[in-house]
Amino acid sequence: MKKWMCMNCGWIYEQEVGDPEGGIAPGTAWEDIPDDWKCPDCGSLKSEFDMVEI
């Protein structure tokens, strides 16, 4: 299964969960997350995420 993962801390974006505390509603597709959104754990920018097989 492939997921978007923060390369600075290993946090994984789960589309069904979203990031409500960071203003991302559950169900939001990765492409629709704004570029200034930050990793909820370590604060890295969206550009630090890679698609990873887990």
Place this chain on the structure above:
Amino acid sequence: MTVMPRLEDLEDKSFDPFLVEKLSTGDCPDPYPRIHELRAQGPVVDGSYRKQFTDVPDVQMGHLPQVMVLGYDAVMKVLTQPDIFRNKEAFENNLGRSFGNTITVMDAPIHTRFRKIFQKAFLPQVVAQWGESVVDPVVNRLMSTFIDRGEADLIEEFTHHYPFQVIYAQVELEPSQAPIFHKLAIAQILSSIGAPQGPEASAKLGTFFGGLLVEKRRNPGTDLISHLATVEVDGERLPDDVLISFLRQLMNAGGDTTYRGTSVLLTGLLTHPEQLAAVAADRNLIPQAIDEALRWEGPVTSTFRYAAQDTEIEGMPIRKGTYINTVLASANRDPRKFENPDEFDIFRSRSTRHIAFASGPHLCIGQHLARVEMTRALNAILDRLPNLRLDPDKPAPAIKGHLLRVPEHLWVKFDR
């Protein structure tokens, strides 16, 4: 074949770092009433966290201007504003002396660069593979020493060993060298109380790891050290001093914490038998049990940052040059975020994430490994120690300490 360098023991063979360590983390039975009192005074309170609980002087930090930052939102403000609240100055005279030039002692931009290289070796998909190859054999070996007895002290006989043995396996340490390795790893942090054995231990570990890197570069395998010794990111290799310092820190950052986290997890479950039964019946509950244990009794109760400019937290001024005791434990038990915060309850709402692994750029690199280790340990215990319960004839477990909290014993019985 790899020729492993030899580790040298401390000059003074009678020096017992484990005893000295116990003295410095203290035996405070419960720091939380005091933590709640302090938080009620406001988000910023003068003084040091350590001083609330012990009279043992802090030779490295004691004389410096210090405040405590308390409560979830205030602590998050410190951890997520790394330009204002820096690591370098906060740690160069304590951890930096013990471990050297490790990523904890760095700020952006070099921190960002080196951290990414280390994190890559500890990403979830990487550490998941170590569950079976590294963690399970260690867990099984330790359990086999008591499984036929029907009773055990899960601290003395299990949790106090397994995360360290996972590290030994990763650095491919010869079993005969393990006691010296553990002793030196503990001794190096005693620089914080001025013990001369601190720098001695740091130097001896440095020599050992230096030799190991030379050997692994000559003869690389598939192990963690070979990977770190040869990995390149954007055409850059990790400098030796940064890598050696990271390895020095590993026993403390990865061993001491996971040992305590696992001990607290087992204590929480065993003192709440209905929750233990629920987890035993449904292993999907393990991740939330781990998170609740770390929220409830996180091993790292407080960490440091340094105010690099005049600033404020929730309207309270902080002067440039102040050392900030960032009290993670006060955030994880903030009643504004967690209902009945002092209760251990694996079924509580998880809408607020705990910060036992901190938050922001220095967030724990090893959290995914710690989760794998704790999951494997708990699963093995639930699978192989049926009808697990506290030993009614022995004292109940008592979590102690103000900084790195752990019970000394966890006496259990189980069916054979």
